[in-house]
Amino acid sequence: MADSGSKTEKATPKKRKDERKKGHAYSSKDIVNVASILVLYTLLKIMFPFSYSRLSIFVEKYMGYASSVDSITDAFSFQILVDCIWAFVYIALPISLISILVAVVATGFQTKFLFSMESLKPKFNRMNPIEGFKRLLSLKSFVEVVKGSIKIAIICVIIYNFFKSRIYNFSQSPFMDISQSAAYLLESVVDLVYRISIIFVFVAGLDYLYQRWDYEKQIKMSKHEVKEEYKQLEGDPKIKGKIKEQQRKFAMSRMMQEVPTADVVIKNPTHFAVALRYDIEKDRAPVVVAKGQDEMALRIIKVAESNGVDVVENKPLARAIFSSSELNMEIPAAYYAAVAEILAVIYGMKNKRG
Known part of the structure; x- marks a missing residue:
């Protein structure tokens, strides 16, 4: 007072x-x-x-x-x-x-x-x-x-x-x-x-x-x-915090819905996880459809495994793509070769499974 x-x-x-x-x-x-x-x-x-x-x-x-x-x-x-x-x-x-x-x-x-x-x-x-x-x-x-x-x-x-x-x-x-x-x-x-x-x-x-x-x-x-x-101009910080939290949850929910569409999830092994999708007809390079750290990484891995998406462990690559790439954006050119090798192995395994 x-x-x-x-x-x-x-x-x-x-x-x-x-x-x-x-x-x-x-x-x-x-x-x-x-x-x-x-x-x-x-x-x-x-x-x-x-x-x-x-x-x-x-x-x-x-x-x-x-x-x-x-x-x-x-x-x-x-x-x-x-x-x-x-x-x-x-x-x-x-x-x-x-x-x-x-x-x-x-x-x-x-x-x-x-x-x-x-x-x-x-x-x-x-x-x-x-x-x-x-x-x-x-x-x-x-x-x-x-x-x-x-x-x-x-x-x-x-x-x-x-x-x-x-x-x-x-x-x-x-x-x-x-x-x-x-x-x-x-x-x-x-x-x-x-x-x-x-x-x-x-x-x-x-x-x-x-x-x-x-x-x-x-x-x-x-x-x-x-x-x-x-508060009058910007809104109550508590209310703004709740709105941001809801927006974050909504974004996370949408991101998790994209995980089943991925071709591969690269993990490290529980701290980082990056889900990549590559459509040769639409994408010039693999696109990051989901990424997460710690608990979120575990959730991405769990959703990927439950939907038949291949999960590959590559510690340096997972961490590098997580740090340098944004959601719904193509991965940097520096990682094309490493990701191409992983996708080639996955596509080969899928072809063998028919």
Whole structure:
């Protein structure tokens, strides 16, 4: 029982496949977050001229309405709604869609694009307060707290140093042209994000290694589980042994039925026995129809004698053919001459007996 409870064995391929069917796979959220943030702010920087132009047109249009429109009608309200939707489509929608796509791809690469309906099913055990308390006190929760604290500390240090180096430039931004000021602020924010992301790439790599280690630990199996899985895949060894025993008995039974068809049995004298058949019209050389050792050899000799098959004692030849020949196969060419002499004597004796 102690052996069945200790999970010390690596997960088998079947175990891993079953876990994937349940929707279980390891991935680092930090990798997804870093990739999404880098792409998001890079797109903001690239698309800033276009986005600024579209936003300026939108603002100027409705700032002009402030002095010319006396009342807001239903049609005017609908026009405002349409313009807001189009502004969102031009400015925010492409960036949002690409960011979502990056998050999906980053997660997919880690999980090999795993999708399982099992993960969508409600898990009522998560509503158990005792289980929730255990999760709070688990090693994984402790690691997440430590990781979060390190992230906050890194972000605070980077932001402090960043603003310290640019405090003068920020103080001058109100005196710049609005487009220049916005471009400078966006460039500063993107630069800050890049600085933070460079550090977080390293953190995300460590988190990925930890998630993989934790996943491998969770899916480990006990020796008892490995044995049970082997039984399910390969069948119970006891049952397989019985099947093999039955097959062996059946093969032996068929072999013994072939002994009466043999022309000669060569023995040594009780340890080995080989039954040979030679049909000059069908066989190119003598064929081994039965062979056995010890008890099986005695059975072959007994069946041969009871069916009138000649039994010849030749110790070296019997042992040599037994070792080098398979059932229902021709004997090696090296023994043709020796077997031919024996068969010639037997055929001669049969001719004399008429």
